[in-house]
Amino acid sequence: MYRFVSSQRPIVLKKAYLKEYNVKELQRKLNILMMNYPEIKEVLPKNISAIKLLVGNFKYLTRVYCAFTDYLNKKETEEKNAIKKTFKDKGFNYDNHKSKIAKFLKNNTNGFEIHNCVYCDLEDITTFTKTDGTEVRKFETEHVLDKGECPLVGMSLYNFVPSCGTCNGTAIKGTKTIGDTEVEMARLSPSAEGYDFENKVKFEVKILIPDIDDLKAISHTDDYEIDFNVREALYQKIIDLFELKSRYNHGTVKVELLKWRDKRRENPDNKIQENARLLERSFKDTFEELFELDLRRREHYTMEKARRDVMLI
Incomplete structure (x- = not known):
């Protein structure tokens, strides 16, 4: 409870997650984005790659998120929104992958145990089976770092936390970050190393x-x-x-x-x-x-x- 980790060895888990993607194609799209936006490439961590974005630890993802959003916050709203849309449409569109991501998290062989909301522990979020045999997923794949503000972390394994609709809803967390600075954000995710609520x-x-x-x-x-x-x-x-x-x-x-x-x-x-x-x-x-x-x-x-x-x- 209050921590979201896999019982599987990290290297095995990461390899399993990378198999869900065409990493070479995603890297090609990332290269094009970096070429078209050299100023953004300059502020992002050196040697950024599709693999690091998919399976990098939460501290790394926070660096990416803060660098990207800090850069965009200096732009006018119209330009900012256009850049975010481009990064989403041209490479990092979570909506295109959300079904397989949810399936990956539900897969017991990957070592995840999803029972109650990781944030509040007040709601049961266990998947159940309907009478017709279809499964209903009760948990929401919450992005600790908002994918809308930074599409680059939209498909990142360690950016996912299974939560209830209340915690993930706009009345509670919504698109907010947990913490006000990069240092705070890097520590305050149930998927972060050392998180110990x-x-x-x-x-x-x-x-x-x-x-x-x-x-x-x-x-x-x-x-x-x-x-x-x-x-x-x-x-x-x-x-x-x-x-x-x-x-x-x-x-x-x-x-x-x-x-x-x-x-x-x-x-x-x-x-x-x-x-x-x-x-x-x-x-x-x-x-x-x-x-x-x-x-x-x-x-x-x-x-x-x-x-x-x-x-x-």
């Missing part, structure tokens, strides 16, 4: 009323809120952009988390140990069953990180 941000239950009897949160939901312990300030940008605080304090989401928080408080380790002794079971097995840990791991429940965090597991 899992450990850098912890969900917690915050008491809003001082001196409240801190027992049954589920009976006094308005007196509590789901908050975040942010251990590296950079990750606050994820929380803010995806409106995680509002969404985790909304309706049944908040109630569900408060319920599990209460259950953990009602079952401290000493009580679980006593139950384990009476049942002649191990503490681990008793704990796992009580809090449904194995079941939820196996079935990939949504908001599991939040649930475990608020229970301090």
